[in-house]
Every structure is written in structure tokens, then in C-alpha cells.
Amino acid sequence: MRGIRRTILYYGLLSKRFLKKLSFVLLLFAVPVLALCLRNVSEQNSGMLKIALCMEDPEDEAVRKLAEELIDADSVMKCFLVEGEDAARKMVMSGEVDAAWIFRSGFTGRIKEMIANNMKGDGPILVVEQEDNVVLQLARIKLFGVIYSTLSYAMFQDFVHRDLGVDVAEGELRTYYEAYGEEKNLFQFATAGANTQVETPSNYMIAPLRGMLAILIVVCGLAADMFFLQDEASGVLDAFSMRMRRRSIYIYQLAAMVPAAVAVLAALLLLGDFTGTASELLLMILYLADCMVFCNLIRRLCGTAGCLGAGIPILTLGMLVVCPVFFNLGQFHTVQYLLPPYYYLSAARVGPGSHEIAVMALFAVIGAAMDILAEKVCLILKKS
Amino acid sequence: MGRFQKYFLAQLKRVFRFFPFIAAMTLLLVGSLTLLASSVMQSYLSSEEKQKLKIGVVGDASGSYLGFGIMAIQMMDSSRFAIDFVELTEEEAVKGVQSGKMSAYVTVPDGFAEAFERDEDVYVTFAVSSRTSSVGVILMKELVKAASDVVVESRNAINGTWVLLAEQNVQEDFGAATDRLFLRYVQLFLNRAKFWPLDLCGISNRLTFVEYYAIAVIILFMLLWGITGSGLFVKRDASLAQFWKSRGQGVLGQICAEYLAYFILMLGSMILVFMSAAVFMQRAGGNLPEGIFSAGALFLAKMIPAAALLAGFQFFLYELISDMVSGILLQFIAGIGLAYLSGCLYPISALPESIRQLAPFLPSGAALQYGIRCMRNMPPWREVIYMAMYLLLFLVLAAGVRERRVRR
Secondary structure, three states, X not given: OHHHHHHHXXXXXXXXXXXXXXXXXXXXXXXXXXXXXHHHHHOOXXXXXXXXXXXXXXXXXXXXXXXXXXXXXXXXEEEEEOOOHHHHHHHHHHOOOOEEEEEOOOHHHHHHHHHHOOOOOOOOEEEEEOOOOHHHHHHHHHHHHXXXXXXXXXXXXXXXXXXXXXXXXXXXXXXXXXXXXXXXXXXXXXXXXXXXXXXXXXXXXXXOHHHHHHHHHHHHHHHHHHHHHHHXXXXXXXXXXXXHHHHHHXXXXXXXXXXXXXXXXXXXXXXXXXXXXXXXXXXXXXXXHHHHHHHHHHHHHHOOHHHHHHHHHHHHHHHHHHOOOOOOOHHXXXXXXXXXXXXXXXXXXXXXXXXXHHHHHHHHHHHHHHHHHHHHHHHHHXXX | OOHHHHHHHHHHHHHHHOHHHHHHHHHHHHHHHHHHHHHHHHHHHHOHHHHOXXXXXXXXXXXXXXXXXXXXXXXXXXXXXXXEEEEOOHHHHHHHHHOOOOOEEEEOOOOHHHXXXXXXXXXXXXXXXXXXXXXXXXXXXXXHHHHHHHHHHHHHHHHHHHHHHHHOOOOOOHHHHHHHHHHHHHHHHHOHHHHOOEEEOOOOOOOOHHHHHHHHHHHHHHHHHHHHHHHHXXXXXXXXXXXXXXXXXXXXXXXXXXXXXXXXXXXXXXXXXXXXXXXXXXXXXXXXXXXXXXXXXXXHHHOHHHHHHHHHHHHHHHHHOOOHHHHHHHHHHHHHHHHHHHOOOOOHHXXXXXXXXXXXXXXXXXXXXXXXXXXXXXXXXXXXXXXXXXXXXXXXXXXXXXXXHHHO
């Protein structure tokens, strides 16, 4: 009981020591503020790919509708209209846009002709690019999805008239085609094994921020470790017993990481990526436990503040690349399993189910056990 | 020897006492990362099958148009070289996705084909791993939406044909007619690329994806590297600066000498990272393009002005802070924030207009633009002037902050 009271008192004193620093408070306050700014900015017009749309015949109603659909789509691909093929080509050449999609005059007629001639003929869209790559190929799948309704109707028309030999008026034919024309998404997104809908921020600008904020907490923990090592070197901890000293490292980490976690949760709330108070809190508590043991093991591995300081940038860069912050490099499983942000980000996607809680708790337990073992080994080595 | 030289040498000595730590950590982390990356690449490239995107299909899709469509894609479409559909049970699919052997799986519910043809509310579940990044899910959602549009529109046409045949009293086997139409849709899908002929005009003054990200990663590394100096440059009080000032070494001289030492340490680290990565990559083998290391070394040399600017920026940040945790936190937030806003994480063209306008005026943005111009072999004078002005500003500000602390 006395030990717990002393631990709480020590935690309070250390927290006071951190929070007394105006710079620390201001920096943590800046995290949600920056998140809010980024959220506002992300609502502006932007796209991972920029596509210039050009209509050879601006009067063509079908083409205008398609262009409007591409422009208005909530997509990572941003399309906008450009007047004239030359202007579109210049934009591609200068690198202002990634590609130009030029809708040829007589668009619908060309489609009909191609369908009637077994897909032979002049394509209705000319794609101009500097070089073709996977991303642009994927963008064309999106284009295919948009123009498919025109292609499909032309195919239906051709089939009814030429194959079946039925003469039906245009309006009536359209009615047959659209009898089942309700637009819907056939696919539901879920997480493997969890049968839950995948919740992700709809904007790619915001999407990686949870990962970056998670890394911020690890960095905070490592910084607390350096602070601890500095204090240890300057004799601040000399009065403590070895047991208290071992406990105090966790208190140092908590004193720095808890305010950071509060700032991160506030930032997630402002970003609109907050899945629910209970689930976010539970995840954060588990994540803090994982970060504590992880940072402590890294501290043991490095040994000195200098070594730890030198390791933080590369460790941060490694976490940005290996953990699923931007993309998931599935080949790095072995390394991913060693990093707490990986567990946090995976659990945040599906919500803290029993499996995720168990995995995160197991990480903390194994880490703590390894820490105790490492300390025992160190003591034996020192004695010998 | 002048006072400045003495002070500079003392700083250099102080800073380089720290270098073995940096060297040890750099060798350990860069070495393990490079070896791991090359072993992954080796095993990945050694098997052609592994390069394919594996998608599991759970449930009975056979006998329906959907099943035939999947078969057609697998047998005849150009995407068969990139995507592999595998039929399996849900349990196997979950295990496959969770272990990373499979990218995703689709679950076709029982009676889906009939219910879908009757336009009932039925859905195919597209399941991804919980590890898939949010950006990855956003991209997949867009592609799957396109696939959904294709399936739904084709279904509309086939159902429309069925109704038309019935209402127009056409003497035709309904099933045979709709099968014929379906096959024409498959043909349309397989020949989709013919609808958009490609006109490739070749790369002119633009960087390739790899070139752009090579520069972005160098800048990102330099930005995050600032954390390394926390043990050296976070000062709890100004007593040492006051002492040196009393000995005749002015604040501006102190700042310049410390900055130079810090900058040299940064250069040393960069060279070490590059050399260790090169050595480990060579040891790991693989088909590396000829002359890549000499070209890399030359480019790294060209990036020295950018390193000078970013070192100045980080040095200034350290002057603002008097405790370790805030120092590291500030370096991290400033580093990652600037990297994000200047196009080191997402390409600059993918950022919103207001950020794109701001980016070149940020220190990291100027450094990135400088790198891009160097890579394109274009004269980077404008960027050099920007960077020099920024560096001067940071050093003057740092001197101002220290002067204030010394006087207090």
C-alpha cells in the first residue's frame, strides 16, 4: 500500500516536472491544433493523381455527363477540365498533370462502331501520359468503371438489334435496360475474420495521421528514457533502491506518455478518426503498456543516452516505413511484430476485440518478462 | 590560434565524442534494415508466383455469371499475370490474409447469384487484413467500386434482355440468348484497353517516382536526424555560455562554432548511412544497376547545402528548448510536420493547393526543390539563395535566443 502511494506520489512529482515546462505543454497542445488545421486543409481540392479531361466535342451530352461524374467523384484521383488537346498535352509534358484523357468527338458513335466491329476501330478516349505505371493503370480501371454504363448500354443495344433482330424504339429499349437500374455498391468492405465494416478516414490526407500520432507516443517514451538516463547519470536517482529505480523508469515513461496520449486522442477526435470513447481509451491504455516495455527494452539495448539518441531517428524512420502508416509492406512481418504501432494500428482498424486485446496484452507481458530477465542478467554480469 | 578556432575545436571534439554512438547505432540499424530488405526482395523476386496479388474466393461462385467472370479474368485477361484468384474455405482465407499470404478475399453468400439476379439486397464481402493501411483501404475501395459498377451494369443488361424477350414474344431460348450476351460482355471486359489507346510522350523534365522518393527520403532522414543532437544541444541553463562569454567568446561566435560542429556531425552521419547501406547492399547481392553507388555519392555531395540548411533549422530549435523531452518532441513534430507539408511523404502534386503554394517557402520545401533541380541537372540558384537566407535567419535567431538567455 505504501509502495503504491509512493509510486503515485512519484508519478505526480514527475508529471509536475514535465508539465511545468511551458514548451512541453505548448508542443502537446500544438498536436490537436495542427490536426485540426490539417483536417481543414485536407477538405480542399486535392488528389494523389491529377488527370486533365479534354473534350473534343464539348456539346456531346454523354461526354459531358461522364466528365462531370469524374470531376465530382470523391476520389484520390482529381480530374478537371482542360480546353483543347494541345493544352492537355502540354500539361502532361510539363508534369502539371499525371495524364490527359481526351474524349474524342463522336464518342458514343465510336463506341457503337467498336462494339459492332468486334472491338476494332478508333478508341473513343485517347490517354496521353509521359510514361505508363501501375498507378496510372489503376486509374484507368476507375475510368473503365465510369464509362462502363455507356459501353454496357451500347452492347445491349447492339445485341438486341443485331443479334436478336428485335426492333425496339430507343426510349423503350432504355426502359428495359434501366428496369434494374438501381445504382448500388455490390461490395461491402470488412476486416478478415472480424466481420466488421472497415472504418477508415475518407480522405487520404488524414488517413496516415493515426500512424504518425502513434509514433509520436513511442518517441515520447524514448525521450523519457533519455531523460531518465540523464537523471541517472547526474545522480538524481542515487537515493532510490534498485527496485524503486526499476519502477521509476516506467513512471518516467508514463509521466511523459500520458499527456502525449491525451493530445493524440484529442487530435484523433478533431480529425474525425475517433471510433468511440471506450474503444479508443482501451486501445490507448494497451498501447501505452506496449510502448513502455518496448522503450524500456530499447533503452537497455542502447545503454547510454547518446546511443539512444542516435538510434531514435532511424527507429522512427523504420516505424514509418514498416508499420502500416502509409502502406503495408507485408514482407516485413518479422520486424512488424516487434513494433507496438503495428499492433495499435491493426487493432484500431477492427476495434478492440478480444483477439486484439489479447495480442496487445501479450506483447506487454512478454516485453516486461524480457525486461526483468535482462535486468537479472545485467546484475549477474555486474557481480561476476 | 584565435578564440573562435579554439572554441570550434572544443565543440568538434565534444560532438565527435558522440560519433561512436551514432556509428554503432547506424551500422546496427541500417545494416539490419538493408539485409532484411534485400533478403525479402531476393525471396520475393525468386518466385514469380509470389509477385502475384492473391485474392481468395469463399463461397460457391461457380455456376453463376460471377464465377464465370472470375474464371475468364483468371484464364484470359491481362490481369492474370498480376492477380490470382484462389477458391478456399473462409477459415483458410482468414488465415491466408492474416498471415500475409493473401491480399484479400471475397465472400460470396449462399444463393447470391439468384438473389442478385432478382435485384435483392445482397452483398459480396471484400475482406482485407487489419494490417492494411488506411490509404491502402481507400485505394481498394475505389477499385472495388469500379468492379461493382461493371457487374451491376452487366446484370442490368442481362435482366433487361430477359424481360425484353418475354414481353416482345421473341422466339428464342432465353437462357441461350442471355448466355450469348454475357459472353459478349466478357469479351468487352477483356478488350477494355482498346477503348483508350495510349499515347506515351516520354519523360521530359519530370522525375520518376523512384527518383522523387530518393530525394524525399534523404530530406526526411535529415529532418528526423535532428533528434540525434538532443543529448548534445539541449541545455538546461546558460551557465556554460555565460562562462565562455566571460572568457571573450561572444554569443554569435559560440553559435557559429557549435553550428559548424553540428553540421559536420550531420554530414558524417549521412556519409556513414550511405556507406553502410552501400556495403550491406553489395554484400546482400541482387541486381543493382551499374554505377548506382557512384551516382548516389555524387548526388549526396550535391545535397550538402540542403543539409546545411536543415542543420541550421534544427540547431535553432534546440536553442528554444531547455529540456530533453521537449527537445526530442519538438524535433519530431517539426521534422515530420515539415516533411508532410513539403511533399516528402506524399508527392507535392498530391497536396492541396494551399499547401503546394506554401511548400517551396518552407525550409524543407526549399531543400526538396533544390534536390529535385539537382536531380534534373537544372541550375538550382534560386533555391540556393532561399536556403542561404533561411540559414542566416536561423543562426541570427539562435544567437538572439542565446543572448537573451545569457543576459537573464
